[in-house]
Amino acid sequence: MQDLAISIIFKGNNLLRLLDGLWITLRISLLSAALSIPLGILFGMFLTLKNPISKFIGRLYLDFIRIMPQLVLLFIVFFGITRATGLDLSAELSAIIVFVLWGTSEMGDLVRGALISIPKHQYESSEALALTKLQTYWYIIIPQTLRRLIPLTINLVTRMIKTTSLVVLIGIVEMLKVGQQIIDANRFDYPSGALWIYGVVFFMYFFSCWPISCFAKWLEKRWSDK
Amino acid sequence: MDWNFISQYTPMYIEAAKLTLWIGVLGILSAIVIGLLCSIVQYYKIPILSQIVSVYIELSRNTPLLVQLFFLYFGFPKIGIVLSAEVCGVVGLAFLGGSYMAEGFRSGLESVETIQFESAESLGMNQLQVMRYVVIPQALAVSVPALVANVIFLLKETSVFSAIALADLMYVAKDLIGLYYMTTESLFMLVLAYLIILLPISLLAVYLERRLRYAGFGN
Amino acid sequence: MNKNIQLSIKDLVKSFDDNRILNGISTDIKKGEVVVVLGPSGCGKSTLLRCINGLEAINGGHVFIDEDEVVHNSKDLPKIRQKIGMVFQSYDLFPHKTIIDNITLAPIKVQHRNKAEVTEEAEQLLERVNLLDKAKAYPRQLSGGQKQRVAIVRALCMHPEIMLFDEVTAALDPEMVREVLDVILELANQGMTMIIVTHEMQFARAVADRIIFLDGGKIVEEARPDEFFTAPKTARAKAFLKTFEFDAKKKEMSREAV
Numbered sequence: 130m131q132d133l134a135i136s137i138i139f140k141g142n143n144l145l146r147l148l149d150g151l152w153i154t155l156r157i158s159l160l161s162a163a164l165s166i167p168l169g170i171l172f173g174m175f176l177t178l179k180n181p182i183s184k185f186i187g188r189l190y191l192d193f194i195r196i197m198p199q200l201v202l203l204f205i206v207f208f209g210i211t212r213a214t215g216l217d218l219s220a221e222l223s224a225i226i227v228f229v230l231w232g233t234s235e236m237g238d239l240v241r242g243a244l245i246s247i248p249k250h251q252y253e254s255s256e257a258l259a260l261t262k263l264q265t266y267w268y269i270i271i272p273q274t275l276r277r278l279i280p281l282t283i284n285l286v287t288r289m290i291k292t293t294s295l296v297v298l299i300g301i302v303e304m305l306k307v308g309q310q311i312i313d314a315n316r317f318d319y320p321s322g323a324l325w326i327y328g329v330v331f332f333m334y335f336f337s338c339w340p341i342s343c344f345a346k347w348l349e350k351r352w353s354d355k
Numbered sequence: 356m357d358w359n360f361i362s363q364y365t366p367m368y369i370e371a372a373k374l375t376l377w378i379g380v381l382g383i384l385s386a387i388v389i390g391l392l393c394s395i396v397q398y399y400k401i402p403i404l405s406q407i408v409s410v411y412i413e414l415s416r417n418t419p420l421l422v423q424l425f426f427l428y429f430g431f432p433k434i435g436i437v438l439s440a441e442v443c444g445v446v447g448l449a450f451l452g453g454s455y456m457a458e459g460f461r462s463g464l465e466s467v468e469t470i471q472f473e474s475a476e477s478l479g480m481n482q483l484q485v486m487r488y489v490v491i492p493q494a495l496a497v498s499v500p501a502l503v504a505n506v507i508f509l510l511k512e513t514s515v516f517s518a519i520a521l522a523d524l525m526y527v528a529k530d531l532i533g534l535y536y537m538t539t540e541s542l543f544m545l546v547l548a549y550l551i552i553l554l555p556i557s558l559l560a561v562y563l564e565r566r567l568r569y570a571g572f573g574n
Numbered sequence: 575m576n577k578n579i580q581l582s583i584k585d586l587v588k589s590f591d592d593n594r595i596l597n598g599i600s601t602d603i604k605k606g607e608v609v610v611v612l613g614p615s616g617c618g619k620s621t622l623l624r625c626i627n628g629l630e631a632i633n634g635g636h637v638f639i640d641e642d643e644v645v646h647n648s649k650d651l652p653k654i655r656q657k658i659g660m661v662f663q664s665y666d667l668f669p670h671k672t673i674i675d676n677i678t679l680a681p682i683k684v685q686h687r688n689k690a691e692v693t694e695e696a697e698q699l700l701e702r703v704n705l706l707d708k709a710k711a712y713p714r715q716l717s718g719g720q721k722q723r724v725a726i727v728r729a730l731c732m733h734p735e736i737m738l739f740d741e742v743t744a745a746l747d748p749e750m751v752r753e754v755l756d757v758i759l760e761l762a763n764q765g766m767t768m769i770i771v772t773h774e775m776q777f778a779r780a781v782a783d784r785i786i787f788l789d790g791g792k793i794v795e796e797a798r799p800d801e802f803f804t805a806p807k808t809a810r811a812k813a814f815l816k817t818f819e820f821d822a823k824k825k826e827m828s829r830e831a832v
Contacts, residue, residue: 196507196553197546198514200525205542212538287417294419298518298525305425312429321433327426331418338417470666473629474725478680478732479656488679492670 137319138329143311147326150304151333157221157296157303158289161228165289166282168229169236176241187237194234200295202227207299224296228289239281243274276352283345287338294334304330360540364531368544371527372552378441378521379513382448383506389449390456397457398464412454421515423447428519440519448509455505463498464490503560510553524548580605580639580736580767581626587634588618588625595621597791598635603736606765610778610799613788614814619771622788623738626769627660639736656685659729660738663745665721667713667728673700674709677728685732692731699727703757719750726757736767743774755781775818779803787811 138144176187194202207223210216218226247270297305308326315322393408415423427443438446467490475489517526524545531541581603588596595618603609611619624630626637631646638644642654667676677696681687700706703723713721722742729737739758743751755777762768762781772778778785778799785802787795787810795802795811806812 192557196557197549198511200514201545201549204525204528204545208532208538209542291417291419294421295515297421298515305422308425324426324430324433327422327430331422331426334418334422335414339413342417468666470662470664471668474662474666474668475680476629476652477627477655477658477660477662478728479652479684480680481652484683488683489668493668496670 137311137315137322137325140315140319143326146307146311147304147329147333150302150307150330151337153221153301153303154290154293154296154334155337157224157301158228158286158293161225161232162286162289164225164229165232165236165285168233170240172233172237173240173244176237177244191234191238194231199227199231199292200298202231203295203299220296220299220301223299224293224301228292231292232285232289235285236282239278239285240274243277246277247273280345280349283341283348287341287345290338290341291334304333356543357537357540360535360537361544364527364541365544367527367531368524368548371522371524372548374521375510375513375516375523376552378444378516378523379448379510382445382513383452383509385445385449386452386456386505386509387502389453390458390460393453393457394460394464397461408457412457415451415454420447420451420512421518423450424515424519440516440521443519444513444516444521448512451512452505452509455508456502459498459501459505460494462501463494463496466497467493500560500564503556503563507553507556507560510556514549578604580607581769582638583626583635584638585635586622586625586632586637588621588630589633595791596625596632599788599791599793600635601786601793601796603767603769605735606767608762608766608768608770608781608783609786610770610772610782610784611786611788612772612778612814613794617788618791619788620740623660623740623769623771627658627738628655652684656732657735658738659732659734659736661722661725661729661740661742663741665718665725665742665745667721667724669713672710672712673705673716673724676713676724677731680728681731696727696731699730700724702760703727717750718746719753722746722750722754723757726754726761730761736769737761739768739770739772741771741773743772775803775815787814789814 138147172187175183176191178184203223206227207218207220210223211218251270251273293303294305297303300306302310308330312319312322312326319325393412396404396408424443424447427438427447428440431438471489471493472485475485480488513523514525516523517529520526528541528545532538535541579602583599583601583603586596586599587594599622601609611622613619621630625632626644628637628644628646628648628651636643639654639657642650642657644654644658645651667673668679671679674693674696677699678689678692681692681695682689697706697709700709703726705720705723705727708716708720708724713724716724726742742758743754746754751774755774758768758770759777759781770778770781780799782799785795785797785799786793787802787806787808789810795806795808797807802811803815806815
């Protein structure tokens with residue numbers, strides 16, 4: 130009986146449809162990540178400005194985005210903005226907007242943390258060695274910042290991939306939704322299909338995120354030994 | 356903004372918030388216990404168990420809670436395990452949270468220098484006493500910020516419970532929007548509800564972090 | 575075993591990977607004896623102390639305190655350790671406890687002694703090292719020398735039969751070294767059995783009943799302090815002492831210059 134059940138995965142083009150759903154998940158998350166990184170770097174530099182007003186606005190934005198569950202943000206953008214502005218945002222666009230806002234805030238916080246964590250004496254000792262400001266930044270500050278930033282950024286990317294699972298709740302047809310559809314369509318032939326299909330989705334997410342986090346760990350290890 | 360609507364439906368939000376909270380708290384407490392056990396297993400490098408724990412941590416950290424819940428709620432019944440939605444919520448949170456808590460405890464344990472173990476052992480304490488009086492208190496001080504951050508993270512994750520038919524805050528909001536089209540009011544109450552739950556804990560987190568850094572142990 | 579012998583080390587062998595750090599050490603320490611272990615860096619002095627206390631597993635030989643054998647990770651080790659007090663170079667007090675709690679923790683939890691009685695003894699000991707006013711302070715508020723004196727008191731409060739000191743002044747500023755050495759001297763005068771690893775030669779000469787000179791993992795020379803410092807028998811001991819002589823001359827010159 131189990132043999133019969135697991136073959137639901139391979140029946141027809143089920144697997145292909147699931148992979149399609151995976152593609153949509155990855156498309157949304159990786160696009161959002163790609164936009165968030167440069168915006169986040171700018172935001173991070175913005176956060177280090179001494180202006181109290183900019184600091185206040187920056188912190189307000191940061192704290193609000195981080196306190197609210199991402200699903201709430203999705204609802205606000207998808208249902209709320211449509212209502213408030215009359216614009217008809219597609220679910221996918223809403224998702225990307227929310228993720229970019231979220232990604233920018235997290236990235237900004239990381240960048241700010243990295244910038245202020247470089248101890249002053251790094252700047253001072255390179256000046257003492259007669260390096261110019263530009264050389265200091267290029268050879269000393271930026272390499273160290275990158276070392277702290279990259280593993281954390283990669284961690285942010287995997288978190289984004291996982292959070293993309295939420296978009297099924299605003300109607301986007303990604304992996305979980307496709308899975309539901311397959312299960313429904315095959316309810317009679319494969320009564321225990323749910324176990325296998327959701328199991329496959331589980332592992333699709335796992336194999337999307339795990340290699341990336343392994344890579345981040347490898348990077349961290351490699352750089353901490355130097 | 357229709358204030359009548361808001362006052363009329365506030366009780367519904369309160370009920371939903373209570374549900375979110377009690378499932379959340381149960382899940383978080385379970386996660387803490389699981390995390391503590393896992394970190395101790397890994398710290399002492401207990402054979403076989405450590406490997407199982409490592410696999411568990413990788414699996415739970417690289418998959419979203421929503422998928423885990425679907426698997427538990429829709430998938431398990433097919434092999435004869437039927438769990439109520441509430442139980443799925445708690446189990447899902449515990450499964451996901453356990454690995455994050457384990458990481459939090461682990462960084463704390465590793466931050467305690469070996470010489471602290473050795474000083475305590477030299478005074479004649481056995482492993483249990485060393486852990487209880489010397490190592491864990493110091494480890495906790497380092498872990499607490501991470502643990503509180505995990506609590507906040509897990510409470511936020513509870514927002515997906517509506518997907519397995521739990522009448523939580525998101526469920527209520529979506530319902531009201533669908534039924535009455537009072538989008539602004541529904542979303543306003545939703546945001547307010549989460550702020551009320553999460554803001555105090557976030558402030559507590561900041562306060563704890565600052566206090567512990569001051570208690571500093573030399574720093 | 576002879577009633578007078580507190581600690582017995584027989585053919586002790588300790589290796590780290592392929593490196594034989596201790597290569598067959600044998601000696602007996604009598605009750606009330608103060609033994610100072612000298613030797614060049616890397617000769618295994620600290621390792622020897624750690625093996626005696628069971629912090630390291632040994633690869634050969636035995637260590638006996640009274641009639642009990644010290645075995646790394648054994649079930650009886652915590653009990654045997656109560657007889658051995660050890661003070662480390664890095665004066666690691668428990669940072670999350672006050673000074674008085676640092677001292678009373680083990681006697682109360684391990685030896686199940688009465689809290690009031692232990693506290694009174696701890697206060698008396700603190701008084702003797704001039705630190706009673708710091709009883710409620712935390713380690714981070716104390717200087718290195720003060721912390722080290724507390725570490726000694728903490729070990730003493732367990733009523734050990736033998737005290738091990740592992741380069742306890744090596745990490746201290748020069749001004750603080752004296753206050754710690756004075757405490758150890760007083761302990762010696764009271765008849766505590768001690769094994770001391772140190773680089774402070776004048777102190778070694780003053781406090782020791784016997785000098786053990788270690789080099790290459792073996793006991794190269796063993797003598798009474800005045801014999802060892804004025805007329806060392808082996809070439810290696812002579813070479814070792816010469817390094818300090820040179821430094822002493824330099825110190826005299828710089829003191830005159832100032």
